Amino acid sequence: MELILVNVIDGLVTGLLLFMLSAGLTLIFSMMGVLNFAHASFYMLGAYFAYQISLALGFWMGLLVAPLIVGVIGAGVERYGLRRVHQYGHVPELIFTFGLALLIEEMVQFVWGKNTMPYSVPEVLNFTAFSIGANSIPAYKIFMIFTSVAIFIGLLFVLNKTRVGMIIQAALSYPRTVEALGHNVPLIFMGVFGVGTALAGVAGVIAGPVLGTFPGMAFVLGSIVFVTIVIGGLGSLWGALVASLMIGWITTFAKSYNVQMSDILNAVGISTPENLGNSVFRDLWTVTSPQIADILPYILMVLILIFRPAGLFGKRES
Amino acid sequence: MKKFTKLSAVSALSLVIGASAAFAENIKIAFIDPLSGPFASTGTNGLHQFEFAADYMVNQKGGVLGGTNFEIVAFDNKISPKESLIQLQVAIDQGIRYIAQGNSSGVANALTEAIEKHNKRNPDSRVLFLNYAAVDPALTNEKCNFWHFRFDANADIKMDALTDVMAKDESMKKVYIIGQDYSFGKAVAAAAVKNLGEKRPDVEIVGNELHPIGKVKDFTPYSRKIVASGADAIITGNWGADMLGLGKSAIENGFDGPIFTYYAAGSGITAAFGESGKGRIRLISQGGINPIATEEARATYEAFEAKYPEGNIDQSRIFNVIGMLSTAIEAAGTADDVVAVAKQLEGMEYDSQWGGKVFMRPQDHQIIQDMNVGVHTDENIDFDYDNSGFGVYTESTVTMASMDSPTTCDMKRP
Numbered sequence: 268m269e270l271i272l273v274n275v276i277d278g279l280v281t282g283l284l285l286f287m288l289s290a291g292l293t294l295i296f297s298m299m300g301v302l303n304f305a306h307a308s309f310y311m312l313g314a315y316f317a318y319q320i321s322l323a324l325g326f327w328m329g330l331l332v333a334p335l336i337v338g339v340i341g342a343g344v345e346r347y348g349l350r351r352v353h354q355y356g357h358v359p360e361l362i363f364t365f366g367l368a369l370l371i372e373e374m375v376q377f378v379w380g381k382n383t384m385p386y387s388v389p390e391v392l393n394f395t396a397f398s399i400g401a402n403s404i405p406a407y408k409i410f411m412i413f414t415s416v417a418i419f420i421g422l423l424f425v426l427n428k429t430r431v432g433m434i435i436q437a438a439l440s441y442p443r444t445v446e447a448l449g450h451n452v453p454l455i456f457m458g459v460f461g462v463g464t465a466l467a468g469v470a471g472v473i474a475g476p477v478l479g480t481f482p483g484m485a486f487v488l489g490s491i492v493f494v495t496i497v498i499g500g501l502g503s504l505w506g507a508l509v510a511s512l513m514i515g516w517i518t519t520f521a522k523s524y525n526v527q528m529s530d531i532l533n534a535v536g537i538s539t540p541e542n543l544g545n546s547v548f549r550d551l552w553t554v555t556s557p558q559i560a561d562i563l564p565y566i567l568m569v570l571i572l573i574f575r576p577a578g579l580f581g582k583r584e585s
Numbered sequence: 586m587k588k589f590t591k592l593s594a595v596s597a598l599s600l601v602i603g604a605s606a607a608f609a610e611n612i613k614i615a616f617i618d619p620l621s622g623p624f625a626s627t628g629t630n631g632l633h634q635f636e637f638a639a640d641y642m643v644n645q646k647g648g649v650l651g652g653t654n655f656e657i658v659a660f661d662n663k664i665s666p667k668e669s670l671i672q673l674q675v676a677i678d679q680g681i682r683y684i685a686q687g688n689s690s691g692v693a694n695a696l697t698e699a700i701e702k703h704n705k706r707n708p709d710s711r712v713l714f715l716n717y718a719a720v721d722p723a724l725t726n727e728k729c730n731f732w733h734f735r736f737d738a739n740a741d742i743k744m745d746a747l748t749d750v751m752a753k754d755e756s757m758k759k760v761y762i763i764g765q766d767y768s769f770g771k772a773v774a775a776a777a778v779k780n781l782g783e784k785r786p787d788v789e790i791v792g793n794e795l796h797p798i799g800k801v802k803d804f805t806p807y808s809r810k811i812v813a814s815g816a817d818a819i820i821t822g823n824w825g826a827d828m829l830g831l832g833k834s835a836i837e838n839g840f841d842g843p844i845f846t847y848y849a850a851g852s853g854i855t856a857a858f859g860e861s862g863k864g865r866i867r868l869i870s871q872g873g874i875n876p877i878a879t880e881e882a883r884a885t886y887e888a889f890e891a892k893y894p895e896g897n898i899d900q901s902r903i904f905n906v907i908g909m910l911s912t913a914i915e916a917a918g919t920a921d922d923v924v925a926v927a928k929q930l931e932g933m934e935y936d937s938q939w940g941g942k943v944f945m946r947p948q949d950h951q952i953i954q955d956m957n958v959g960v961h962t963d964e965n966i967d968f969d970y971d972n973s974g975f976g977v978y979t980e981s982t983v984t985m986a987s988m989d990s991p992t993t994c995d996m997k998r999p
Contacts, residue, residue, distance in 0.1 A: 270813050277805045381626040382853025383829055385973065387861075395839070401812050403839035477837070478803055479857070481826050487802050522806035525794070557807075558766075561800060 269400040274523050275516070280408050282515025283415035287470035288488065289495040289507040290422060291463025297502025298439050298459050300357060301349065304364040307492060308371035309464040311485040313337045313471025315375055318386035318480055326389035334468035341464025345457045368485065376482045384480040411473050418469065422504060435459060439502055494568045500581025509579055514564045521560035528554045611656040612649070612920045614639070614683040614715070614910075615676035617669055617696070620661035624825075626852050627688055631718070631903065632659050633896050635685060637889050638907040649911045650920065657685075664688060666695035673699055677712060682923050685906065687718025687737070690769060694721065694728060701730045704999075713923045713930075717906050721772065725951040729994035732923075734930055734950045736906045738871060738986065740769065740822070740847075744776035745990070746956035746983040747845055747869045751818065752784040757842075759791045761816035763807065765827055766795035773822030773847070791816050799827060804834035811835055817842045824848035829857050836861050843867050849961065851899035856971035858961060866961035868977060871939070871954050872901030875978045877967050878940030885938060886968050897970045901939040905952075909935050909945070924999055941984065949994035956986040 292306045316336050317329035324332075344367065352363045387393075388407045396406040426432035438445045438455050446452045471484075478484065495514060499506030529539055529552045539552060571578060616635055619628040639655035648654045658681060660672035669692045676684060686696055693716055704711040714733045716724065720740045724733060738746070751757060762777050764770030774793055781788050791814040796807065808831075811819060821844065823831050828849050835844065846868045849858070858866060877883045882901075889898055898904075913929035914920045932947040941955035959977035963969075966976035 270809065273809055274806070277809065281803055281805075382971070383826060383857045384853065385856040385859060385971075387857070387859065398839065401815075401839055402809060403837075405837050407837075477833075479826055479830055479833070481853075483799070483826060487800065491802075519806050523809050525810075555794075557794065557796065560806075561797065 269402070270523065273399050273402045273404070274519050276404060276408070278516035278519035279512065280411050280515070281519060282512035283412060283419075284470055284474055284511075285488075285491065285495055285514060286508050286511035287415055287418060288467050288492045289499065289511055290419070290504060291466035292492055293496040293499065293502055293504070293507045294435075294459055295463045296496060298435075298442075299349075299353075299456055301360050301364065302493070303463075304361065304489070305344075305367040305371060306464070306467055307485040307489040308368045309337050309341055309467040310471040310474070310488065311375060311482075312340070312371060313468030314386065314475030314480045314484065315379055315384070315471075316468070317472040317475060318384050321386065321389075330469075330472050333472050334465045337468030337471075338461045338465030342457050342461030344464075345460035349460070350453065350456075368489075372482055372485060379482075381482055384475075386475045386480040388476045407477065411477075414469070414473055418466065419504075419508060426504065491564060494564045496578075497568050498564070498571050498578060500578025503578070503580035503582070506578055506580030513567070517563050517567070518560045521556040521563055524556060526556040528552055611654045612683070612914065613656045613658050613679070613681045614685050615658050615660055615672075615679075615681045617660045617662050617672050617676070617684060617686045617692075618688050619664040620659060621663060624664050624688060627825075628661075628664075630852065630896060631687060631900060632657070633893055634889075634898060634900055634903040635907070637892060638904045641885065641888055642904065642907050643911050649914050650918070653920065655907065655911070662686075662692060664692065666692050669696055670699050673703075677703065677710060680710075682710075682712050682921065683715060683910065684712055685715045685717060687716060687900075690719040690721030690724065693719030693724055697724060697728060697730060697733045700732050704732055708999075711923045713927055715906050715910065717903055718900065721768065725949040726993045729949050729992070729996060731927060731950075731996055731998050734927075734945060734952075736902045736909075736952050738954065738956060739951060740772045741776050742951075742987040742990065743847060743869045743956065744773065744780050746986040747820070747958060748777065748780035748784055749983050749986075750867075750958045750981050751781075751820075751845060754818075757785075757788060757817045759789050759814065759816045760818050760820060761792040761811045761814055762790060762820045763792065763794055763796065763811070763831065764822045765798035765824075767798055770795050770798070770822055773820070777820045796827075799825070801827065801830060804830045805838060807831065808835040808838040808840060812839050816840070819844045821845070822847045825852070825854075829854050832858060832862060832866060836865060845869070850977050851897045851970050853971055855961065855969070855975050855977075856973035859973060859975060860963075862961045863975070864960060864962055867958055867980070868961070869956060869958055870977070871956055872937070873940040873957060873979050873982075874898065874901065874968050875959070875966050875976050879938050882938040882940075883967070890968075895972070898968070899970065901937075902952075904939065905935065905937050905943055905954075908937070909933055909943075941982075944985070944988075946992075948996060949992040950996075951992065953985050953988050956983045957981070958983075 288310055292303060295301060295303050313333050317333035320329040320332050352359045392407045392410050394406050395403040396409050397404055434450055435455055438452055442452050495510045496507060499510030616632055618631055619625055635657045639657050643649060644654045660676060662669040662672050673696060686693060697714055700712055700714050716733060716735045718737050720737055722739045722741045725735055725739060762774050764773050778790060821831060832844055844866050849866050849868050886898055913926045916929045917925035919925055930945055933945045935943050937943050943952055943954040946953050957979040958981050959979045961975060962978050963975045965978055969976040
């Protein structure tokens with residue numbers, strides 16, 4: 268029972284972190300049709316910038332300044348890179364962002380080297396907030412939860428209640444009409460790209476101390492972010508939130524309990540073959556839930572694509 | 586003009602011949618390890634230690650055989666066994682007789698097989714394999730051969746020494762074993778189960794699991810399981826980002842026992858653990874750095890730091906490789922006849938500057954040496970890692986660990 272509660276909290280942290288990454292990506296994707304392969308690289312840049320700033324000015328300045336720098340770089344990439352490539356269609360755009368991801372990773376290795384950076388949780392938050400049984404919940408995790416929830420509410424407010432948000436939403440569905448009404452759509456695109464990458468930067472700043480700041484950090488998160496927005500439905504903030512939380516909880520629970528495949532199969536009435544050693548299905552029978560935890564989101568994605576191609580909250584039929 | 590070209594070509598050619606003749610006096614050691622890609626920092630670190638050891642221990646002291654220098658030639662294998670075999674061929678074609686490699690037992694297995702074949706077919710250009718870090722037990726058991734020498738303790742020896750120390754802690758009742766899902770992780774888990782069962786049958790193994798290598802984003806669920814299992818200690822063979830992720834997450838999420846590791850030091854890991862790992866992370870290694878074993882070692886380390894301020898001597902056995910090889914070449918009176926050098930290496934007892942004697946066991950070419958279990962701390966640290974103030978302090982030593990351990994090696998000598 269205690270462990271369930273602990274896992275709910277851990278899953279929430281993982282899910283919210285994923286949400287901060289996918290929120291930006293889903294907005295960018297729905298607006299510009301660009302699958303930004305470099306999105307996770309901006310997350311990595313956020314962590315590295317924040318580490319560098321925290322050395323001189325402390326963690327909090329890093330949290331404030333690093334996402335801004337990342338956002339400006341993101342906007343610059345859109346303005347001077349993507350916009351030029353855009354006219355040649357989607358494939359060059361894909362290749363551009365893919366190359367950008369590789370470039371950023373090499374640059375990071377060039378500047379900071381290949382070792383893990385000693386970027387750590389600030390002293391103020393380095394204590395145990397409370398314990399459930401023997402499991403302690405670090406105060407930093409509570410901080411992560413509050414930061415991400417605050418960002419979600421802020422985004423929701425901007426998108427639904429402000430004039431800027433309404434123009435963005437309109438530009439999502441009818442860019443040409445919005446342009447005809449006299450709004451500067453390229454500027455909106457640049458802004459959305461900048462904010463989206465800045466969000467990824469925030470995620471990097473607060474995830475760096477717990478998940479490690481190393482050149483492979485973008486690669487580890489890269490593909491799962493795409494899965495999230497496909498499950499959630501492109502362009503939907505709520506979809507991104509629900510999908511992120513689902514993935515967070517599914518993977519956390521699958522890793523925390525050693526459920527054997529043979530138990531499940533026995534439970535549904537299939538008995539274990541007698542000479543398992545020779546059976547072609549041996550691997551299937553002996554697999555445990557932690558081993559497949561990381562592919563469960565992909566299975567979920569396939570199921571969603573089959574039964575609800577637009578995603579959980581997606582509106583577009585295409 | 587034509588004449589001039591011919592003349593310059595001839596003179597260039599003679600220059601090349603002259604140059605290669607000058608180089609041929611050096612005894613070359615091919616260093617085949619990853620120098621690019623994700624494991625580049627480990628490989629580059631090892632290369633620096635080899636280059637420094639050769640220069641400092643041999644060349645600056647007048648060389649071997651009356652003035653011949655050692656030269657390390659680096660080859661990048663991108664940690665791929667296939668690439669390593671290509672580089673091995675290139676090295677042999679360049680007339681190199683000594684091959685050093687260490688990162689990944691997969692690569693070592695490929696190299697040792699290829700070298701055995703090569704030496705059988707080409708008695709005129711035989712090579713020796715100086716394995717300084719690949720710890721798969723098979724290399725000195727069923728896959729052993731006369732040309733392979735291992736200067737690091739194998740996974741079984743390390744676990745034997747580690748569990749010797751663990752077994753002394755009477756309060757330890759439950760142990761959790763976790764590792765990366767590949768041959769090395771499995772070997773560590775098997776050795777841990779076997780050794781603990783023999784030394785402390787009362788200790789319960791409450792968890793034994795493998796996780797995907799290099800793919801886990803967040804180790805929190807694993808640490809929850811470890812805490813929930815009530816484990817008093819963790820054993821892991823993890824390295825790199827997996828080591829750091831697992832250790833940090835276990836400590837943050839409420840695990841309060843010791844974590845016994847193989848590779849939780851250097852390459853940024855020591856700095857990243859910092860205060861949080863103090864007194865908690867223990868690791869098995871060889872060679873005394875803190876406290877420094879001898880004054881000679883202190884001078885060596887200081888000279889190394891002067892040359893590589895960012896570097897660590899985290900593989901002091903590399904110095905034993907160079908020291909033992911130069912002693913063997915000196916005793917054999919030749920560097921070209923590797924059989925004679927190998928016969929000198931076999932059974933050699935060598936006083937290591939890093940403390941104790943090291944002994945190259947003749948029946949399987951496995952080195953036997955003192956094994957240390959150290960703790961991650963910032964107290965009494967002479968030489969820290971990653972310039973972090975933290976280092977590994979030796980708490981206990983197992984003298985000549987696993988001296989009489991059995992081997993299935995059936996050595997065929999030329």
